[in-house]
Amino acid sequence: MTVLILTSEADVTADLVVVHLNVSGVPVIRLDPADVTGDVALSGEYVHGAFRGHLSAGGRLVSIEAVRSIWVRRPGAAATRAPAPSSWLTEEASQALYGMLRGSEARWMNHPDAARRARHKPWQLRLAQRCGLPVPATLITTFPQAAREFSERYPDLVVKPVSGAHPQDPPRAVPTSRVAPGTDFAAVAFGPTLLQRRIAKRADIRLTAVGDRMLAARKATAADTDPDQVDVRFTPSDSPWRAAEVPPRVAAAVRLYLREAELAYGAFDFAEDADGTWWFLECNQSGQFGFIEVDTGQPIARSIAEWLAQPGPERRSQVNGTNRAVS
Secondary structure: OEEEEEOOOOOHHHHHHHHHHHHOOOOEEEEOHHHEOOOEEEEEEEEOOEEEEEEEEOOEEEEHHHEEEEEEOOOOOOOOOOOOOOHHHHHHHHHHHHHHHHOOOOEEEOOHHHHHHHOOHHHHHHHHHHOOOOOOOEEEEOOHHHHHHHHHHOOOEEEEOOOOOEOOOOOEOOOOEEOOOOOOOHHHHHOOEEEEEOOOEEEEEEEEEEOOEEEEEEEEOOOOOOOOOOOHHHOOOOOOOEEEOOOHHHHHHHHHHHHHHOOOEEEEEEEEEOOOOEEEEEEEOOOOOHHHHHHHOOOHHHHHHHHHHOOOOOEEEEEOOEEEEEO
16 A cells, blocks of 8 residues: 655655655555646546546556555645646546545645644634634724724734735745734724734744644743844844653643644644643644754654555445455
8 A cells, every 4th residue: 555645846845754665665655636637647437337547757656446545745736837737637637636635535744624624723723713722812804993893802912914925936935924013903904914912932933743743842931132132033043943742631622623623733833821821822733844854853744654554444335236356
């Protein structure tokens, strides 16, 4: 049984997992949907109540029925590197590839439908609340007056994008920024704005969840850090990430979050305040983990490889209307 990895060729994070799969002797095929009709070919046959499908990439051919798990890491849009790309071809190729894979019995990390839903930050915040994770007071609005009233209740605010990276090529990360005193918020009317109470944090927390396994890392906030520097990604720091214990209540809430979101992998970001409370900021369903593994030595890549290598459910085929186990 083969592990299928859908990601870009330059994804070095996926390389870390492939190494562990190779050492374990688990067959793996890696492809980028962007290469469909170029270096990637596919075929599916639906005859007499049965399905037979195949994928070809890098000179290797694999049966879709022989795929035990699928890791959707950071794939490109289907067929965008085809000899004659078009939006129509991208839709056709996406329907063909993901439609065939959705019909398989492979385990997903993460299923495309669950991953697409999990990207929505407003949905994340509500789910985190329902699961018992502390969430900073947050407002998403296009009403300037609502923003002004919110800032009166919570004078110390940050602003961040609702969707994440700016859609340019290559994508540019938009930092979380502190809201300046006296802001009039008139510009809120021109686009949805996410305002959030600033957590005076003593540390940033990254909790990487792989199946039932949780690996948390903590990066302490230096005493001389400028309070206007609120985004750990853009704050110069000599403090390394260090392995941390996950509080039992947080662990239980995160497991519930993953179950409700139908995710097998999630990279959770928290802000730890002076009382030690972990405030939920977001969950990236395909977040990076290499920088955490380098600093802490935590076996994140190995944990992902082990999850992908697990056997899937017993496969069944239907021949002449009769269900039969497939070995």
